[in-house]
Amino acid sequence: MDTRSWRKVLLQWIGECHFIESNYITLEQSDLDSFFSVFIQKIQETENVKGKNELQDQPTEQSPLVQEFLAHNYPEFIAQQDDKEVDLPLDCLYVYTLLLHYSCVKKPSLFFHNICNKLPELTQTCIASFFRETVDRLLTREYLSQAIANVAVVYRQGVSTSVSPCLPSSSLSPDPRSDDAPCPSTPSSSSSQPSSSTPQLRNHREQLRLNGCEMPPPSTPKTELLEQRTKELRGIRTQLEVVRYEKALLEEQQMEKDELIKVLNKEKMMAKMELEKLRNVKLTEEHHDNESHHIMPYEFEHMKGCLLKEIGLKESLIAEITDKLHDLRVENSELSEKLNLAGKRLLEYTDRIRFLESRVDDLTRIVSSRDVMISSLESDKQELDKCLKEARDDLHNRIEVLNASSDLLDCSLSPNTTPENLASSVIDKQLREKEHENAELKEKLLNLNNSQRELCQALSSFLQKHNIDHEFPVEWTSSSLLSTISAIESKFVNTLEKSTQMKKECDVQSVCVEKLLEKCKLLSVSLGCQPKELDGFEATIPEAMESGFESSRECKKKKKKKK
Incomplete structure (x- = not known):
């Protein structure tokens, strides 16, 4: 590849740009980083807003600037680097070429077009030829070298046909x-x-x-x-x-x-x-x-018989699985019905337990109020007995005094004549009222004891009926009733948990059954396809045998020819 002509073109373009000092003879002696920094500034000054935003994203460090510019705009070009710098002769040539292409083709700028118009006609012709060859192409190293070689041909033709003025030595x-x-x-x-x-x-x-x-x-x-x-x-x-x-x-x-x-x-x-x-x-x-x-034909028959036996075994296995599946479905339906009934009974029992608990609470409140009333009545009775005893003693002493005189005896026989008789009559009346109230309270207490006994009998029968492990108390009290009710409630909670667990197990079994059904269907489909495959295999056996015989004949013929 002759690159001298294209190097002359690039040197004329770099000199016309006036970006760096003219203290160089070749491209490699020029300051590429300084040229590139001024090049980027000019591009930013002349391009549109979109181009400015793209160039602002590029890093501003000096050493990797050229490499990142090439990687961003020409990713297909792979530069040969030494210590992360472009210092090889061909790379320097390619970098200046890509900068020229970027400023005039990829991101056209009026500033750089004016610079190209100031160049000689032969240089402009070479640049135009290079641009025509690089339009809509991937600028790889190989393609750039080919395009530069083509431009060299154009340059040599222009030099041979044109006469340029020379600088006289004198x-x-x-x-x-x-x-x-x-x-x-x-x-x-x-x-x-x-x-x-x-x-x-x-x-x-x-x-x-x-x-x-x-x-x-x-x-x-x-x-x-x-x-x-x-x-x-x-x-x-x-x-x-x-x-x-x-x-x-x-x-x-x-x-x-x-x-x-x-x-x-x-x-x-x-x-x-x-x-x-x-x-x-x-x-x-x-x-x-x-x-x-x-291979003899009977071996194929033997294989066919084995496959038919396997098909029969698979069909029997499918039948057994379908029977088991049917039994599991029936069992699942029965268990679901039992679970529904158990849930209904559990709801009924919970409602009844709540009702009994509320009734027991009411009865305990009534019993406690009656006990308080009885205790107060007993204290009143003791006070009345004490008063009656004192009154009777006083009365007995006075009767002995009154018996001594008949006048006093006559006076005592007539009621409402002395204050002592009046007080005794009032006290007797109060005593009779209190005794009447005590009789009523005793009747209510008996009724409460009877209702409590009935409740205890119902609870004991319920415990025996449902086989609930609980110690029967000798005497039924409010605490024993509450402990029994709590035992019944715990029993019902356990039964509810068991029923929910059974329901989950049934759901899992149903899912497994569905999977088994799908596998059975797949097995049935595969078994249905196997007879067809066997028929196809039987049909291909004679063809394979014929091809084998032909190949053996050809081998024998080849051996005979070799001999």
Whole structure:
């Protein structure tokens, strides 16, 4: 690949941009990072808002900036890096090429178009040819090298058909800064670029035009010889750089060819291994075909009989599973009915227990109130007995005194004549009232005891009926009644838990039964397909035998031919 022509084009474009100082001869001697930083600033100044937002996302560090720009905009291009920097000659060429493509094709900018319009016609023709070849293409290293080679052909054709003005050696004196020109100055390359394309020479000509009185002295043979030597030195330097580039290119191509040779060797080894595998497979197939000739038809009949026996076993197993499934469904229905009945009974018993508990609470409250009333009445009775005893003693003493005189006796026989008789009559009346109230209370207490006894009998019969383990008390009290009711309640809670657990087990069994049904259906379908497969296999047996006989005949013929 000849890259000298395209390097001249890029050097003219870089010099026309004026982004960096013109202290370089080749692309590799230029400051790529400085050029790229100014390039990004110009792109940000001239592109639209969308382009600005995209470039703001790029990092601002100097060393990885170019690499990240290429990875973001040209991911198909893989640069060869050394310590995370672009320092190889071809990479420098490719990076400047991609920057030119980005500024004029991918993100067109009026600033860079104006720079390209200032370039010579031959340079513009080469750039246009390069753009035509890279439109809507993936710019990989291989494609870029091919496009640059095509542009070199265009450049050589333009040089052969055009005559460019040359810079005379005697028009200017030797300039010590001439070694820093932005393009090579060999005789073969100076004709492709006019003298006005270099900004230093243009400024120097203007200075000479303004200061005509300060013209240098005429050239001498020594100065001409010095200028010729300097030109030859520049040419030798340029040739040295070209040789270095070509050497790097050849080394790169040699490395690529070595890698290609390694890949081809690996492919060759893989192909040999596959060939050995295919030979082994062919030998095994031939051995299998030879063995298939010895298989007798009765063996196929034997296989068919075995398969039919297996089908019969599977069908009997399916019938057993269906019977078990039917029994489990019946059992599940019975258990669900029992569970529903147990739930209903449990609800009834819970309602009855609540009613009995409320009734027991009422009876205990009544009994406690009656006990308080009885205790108060007994205290009143004791006080009345004490009063009666005192009154009777006093009365007895007075009667003895009154018996002594008849007058007093007559007076005592008539009621309402003395205060003592009046008090005794009042006390007797109160006593009779209290005795009447005590009789009523005793009757109510008997009724309560009878109702409590009936309740205790009902509870004992309930416990015996439902086989509830509980100690029967000798005497039924309120505490014993409450403990019995709590025992009944715990029993019902246990039965409820058992019933719910049974229901869960029934649900699990039903799911298992459904799965068994699905498996049975699949088995029945597979067993239904097996007779068809057997028929197909029987149909293919004669064909396989015929093919085996034919292959054996061909093998025998080949052996005979070899002999």
